[in-house]
Amino acid sequence: MDIVGPHVFLCLILLLKTCFCLYEVCDRRPLGTNTDPLPPDNRFMIDVYGIRDNMYIPKEEYAVRLFSRDGVSSFIAFTISIREDTTENKNNPRKPILLSPGKLEPLPNSNNTKVLTTCNNTVIQSDITPKTYVEAKWTAPEKDNKCVTVFAVVAVRPDVWYSFEGPLSQRICEDRRKADDMQPMENYNCQVCEDARYKLIFEGMWSYNTHPTMYPPADLVARFSDVVGASHSNDFSPFKYNSDATDGLKLLAEQGNTTNLEVEIYQRLGTDVRTVIKARAPPRTNMKTISTFRASRKHHMVSLATAIVPSPDWFLGVANLELCDAKTHEWANNVIFNLYPMDAGTDSGKKFDSSNEATAPPQPISTAKIDANIPKEQLKPFARLVFQLIRTYYNPNCTEDPGLTEESGGEGENSERTEDGSEETEETNKVEYRPSPTTSTTSEEPPSVDPESSPECPMTPWEEWQECAGECIDNKVNGYQIRFRNHVGDPAPECLKMPLTDMQNCEEECEEEPAGGEEEEGEEEEE
Missing domain, CATH: 2.60.40.2130 (F-spondin domain)
Structure with missing residues (x-):
């Protein structure tokens, strides 16, 4: 039976300490401060440029922007990071599966941001000069990674900083639209x-x-x-x-x-x-x-x-x-x-x-x-x-x-x-x-009233008949044409049933287009 020497215990203690330190080193508090954060005061905000309705497109690149709302208030340090969503772990319900949040990194050739090497997907300041705006690049995850939270903390002095709540946090979910x-x-x-x-x-x-x-x-x-x-x-x-x-x-x-x-x-x-x-x-x-x-x-x-x-x-x-x-x-x-x-x-x-x-x-x-x-x-x-x-x-x-x-x-x-x-x-x-033909533009003059319409339900005169619509077969169109009119002012309820559209059959000659179609008539030639 081997005897474990004291040097083995020393190595084990050092290993545990190293793991513990590595865990502690991933501390996103700015400048390693030990003070407690203040709640956001709405002077600073984070947003993701290019998204709509808080939805991202998988694998698309976006700019994450941290800035002061008034363009005057400044900060000396910051931490921008992203947090992934989770999904159910059927094998171990108590330990959900972590999804991918994508990748956060400094912009190419950036001189005011750098990677925080001890934390995943985290960007910090490269110096402590006052700033009103910084930017990082986020590449969204692939499909089926649900939502990602983009957040930041901001320090205005070495011992005064604001937590990632309210305007310093944004949750973005996958856009599943076509x-x-x-x-x-x-x-x-x-x-x-x-x-x-x-x-x-x-x-x-x-x-x-x-x-x-x-x-x-x-x-x-x-x-x-x-x-x-x-x-x-x-x-x-x-x-x-x-x-x-x-x-x-x-x-x-x-x-x-x-x-x-x-x-x-x-x-x-x-x-x-x-x-x-x-x-x-x-x-x-x-x-x-x-x-x-x-x-x-x-x-x-x-x-x-x-x-x-x-x-x-x-x-x-x-x-x-x-x-x-x-x-x-x-x-x-x-x-x-x-x-x-x-x-x-x-x-x-x-x-x-x-x-x-x-x-x-x-x-x-x-x-x-x-x-x-x-x-x-x-x-x-x-x-x-x-x-x-x-x-x-x-x-x-x-x-x-x-x-x-x-x-x-x-x-x-x-x-x-x-x-x-x-x-x-x-x-x-x-x-x-x-x-x-081109449609006529309207002016600021009030619309005229059709004298044949009733005073209770005044209507504009009927517009000109639109062109005969239908398929051109053997150089002839057998179709229909429509004309429109509108109510003058706000119509009374009993006027809403009055027709605003009139339709009639039509027949006229036409020229069949060559296969593949052509551009509109009147298009200018290339200079």
Whole structure:
């Protein structure tokens, strides 16, 4: 039998001490302080740039930002770290399985952050000079790792520090939506040189067959309003998620009237708006309409909205959709985004034909709960937006903030003046696969009243008939065409049943498109 010597006991004691010390060394308190932390005082905040609705995309890279809210208050030390989620351990319920939190590390070539080598996924200061902003890189974990908590502690003096509660902690969960349900990451520093022209395709996907419990009764004609929006800068958007609707969006969502929303956009034309976008309403809710617009380095976002008619205040739309790729700083070649119904928060009606019931006070824009019995993950989109890059334009002021080309307010269209002095149409529209003329823009003048409508239910005059919609077979279209009108003012309950849509059969000659399809008529040739 071997006899254990005293040197073996000494080694065992040293090993235990080393393990104990290693465990203790992973101490995330800043500067190794022994004082107790103070609760956060809201001067400092941590956030993850690029996420939406506190959801991350697996394996995507994000910037973790720690900063002072006022830009003045400073800190000398900090610790940024991430904590993984857990899942049930069927073999040992008392010991849950740790999932992956991804990877947290300093930004490349960072001179004010470094890795805390004794702790996993932890970044600290490289010096104790006062700071108001630091940043680290987080690579999100792979799929099925549930949620990750990003947190920080901050020291303003060697013995004064704030714990990772409230604004210094953020829990982010995996985004399980389909790719076409997620907007591209916003780019707050677009460096693309050229201007760009895009084709917008609004593809309706809403019908009784696809949405039997989310479609109006048979005695009501379902339709979308004209599609209205803009290419714009970061400093403006016709509407914002989780914010109150503007008067223009309220009128569009409740009545399908685009007038006031167009006026709100036109007021920013030439500064924060590059192009006012308007496309005709598709003839049916499962058909498409097409328009084109231009974007620039300053005006690299696009927002659009169309009303769901009839409805209390429901609409489809997208706000601040990014066209300037945040990683490559190049124009996106193709962007697809699904549209689901949203509630403008201005009317409390629950059904398509509900009478007016103003919401007081108005509520922020949110998801419309048309059928609460359908789980969120089973909802089908009402429409799809497709943005296709047509061409780019050389900008001689590439190294500077691009100057705006002159926008002329021609009757019925937006146009821009080219270098040779000619007018270039900014907006063309197309229903299905057949080109249609540009839609006329509305003014701030009040809408006229149809003299044939009753005083109790004043209506606007019928608009012009839209183009004959249908498939071109043997150079002939046998289809239908639609025209619209709107209520003037807030309609009384008994007026809501009055038709806003009129339809008739039509027949006209057409030219069949060659196989593969062609671009819209009037598109400019490459210079």
